[in-house]
Amino acid sequence: MVDAIENALAAIKFGSDGLVAAVAQQHDTGEILMLAWMNRDAVRATLSEGRACYWSRSRGRLWRKGETSGQVQLLRELRLDCDADAVLLMVDQQGVACHTGRRSCFFRSWRGDRWTIIADPQISPETLYPDRH
Amino acid sequence: MVDAIENALAAIKFGSDGLVAAVAQQHDTGEILMLAWMNRDAVRATLSEGRACYWSRSRGRLWRKGETSGQVQLLRELRLDCDADAVLLMVDQQGVACHTGRRSCFFRSWRGDRWTIIADPQISPETLYPDRH
Numbered sequence: 001m002v003d004a005i006e007n008a009l010a011a012i013k014f015g016s017d018g019l020v021a022a023v024a025q026q027h028d029t030g031e032i033l034m035l036a037w038m039n040r041d042a043v044r045a046t047l048s049e050g051r052a053c054y055w056s057r058s059r060g061r062l063w064r065k066g067e068t069s070g071q072v073q074l075l076r077e078l079r080l081d082c083d084a085d086a087v088l089l090m091v092d093q094q095g096v097a098c099h100t101g102r103r104s105c106f107f108r109s110w111r112g113d114r115w116t117i118i119a120d121p122q123i124s125p126e127t128l129y130p131d132r133h
Numbered sequence: 134m135v136d137a138i139e140n141a142l143a144a145i146k147f148g149s150d151g152l153v154a155a156v157a158q159q160h161d162t163g164e165i166l167m168l169a170w171m172n173r174d175a176v177r178a179t180l181s182e183g184r185a186c187y188w189s190r191s192r193g194r195l196w197r198k199g200e201t202s203g204q205v206q207l208l209r210e211l212r213l214d215c216d217a218d219a220v221l222l223m224v225d226q227q228g229v230a231c232h233t234g235r236r237s238c239f240f241r242s243w244r245g246d247r248w249t250i251i252a253d254p255q256i257s258p259e260t261l262y263p264d265r266h
Contacts, residue, residue, distance in 0.1 A: 025165060082235075108213040109211070110213070
């Protein structure tokens with residue numbers, strides 16, 4: 001398992017900052033949930049644990065998606081693009097992906113001349129992150 | 134139109150390199166086509182022309198998707214994520230998105246212990262880019 005994961009890592013071209021862009025997509029509906037970043041340890045953790053783990057640029061540490069909120073992303077498939085500098089995580093999102101309580105982080109759409117909010121929160125941030133409120 | 138586009142740009146948080154990550158998704162099937170990068174001029178061109186324009190990091194210039202191959206991406210909708218540092222382009226891909234001739238750039242899947250190619254080219258790169266061959 002460890003050797004296999006090292007093989008997976010060997011094909012990925014991490015940037016000069018050690019990161020690769022990662023898109024998370026709900027595996028069955030095709031909905032784009034979020035875009036985040038992964039370093040080598042995040043890819044290792046994701047493949048070995050079967051759930052999405054990212055690198056939080058703002059916190060400067062590994063971020064097991066859902067570690068606080070419980071809204072984990074179960075990994076169904078990991079894909080790599082032609083240039084090997086972006087990955088696609090097909091996941092089964094438990095609950096919501098966005099810290100605002102919305103299913104997807106991409107909830108603003110450019111409509112005519114303004115950004116329009118196109119999705120409502122399904123759960124309140126206070127419920128997702130009780131320790132922060 | 135120009136003022137509206139400047140309003141759109143004002144909400145986007147471009148990185149220190151002037152770029153924002155952009156995911157292109159086929160608007161009706163949900164298929165993820167590619168991940169690329171946009172600077173302010175690329176977003177301006179995309180909104181004003183109604184087709185995807187990116188910033189090519191390798192070539193250091195604007196890249197109107199399909200300008201050489203004819204495989205343009207007609208813009209259906211532009212979305213912005215919660216942190217405003219990633220955009221989602223919902224497009225109608227004409228032909229294929231990948232320079233290898235495959236519909237999507239994410240044609241490698243991690244299966245067990247190896248990266249497996251899961252899609253065949255629909256057109257040869259020689260046909261897409263006759264001047265390069």
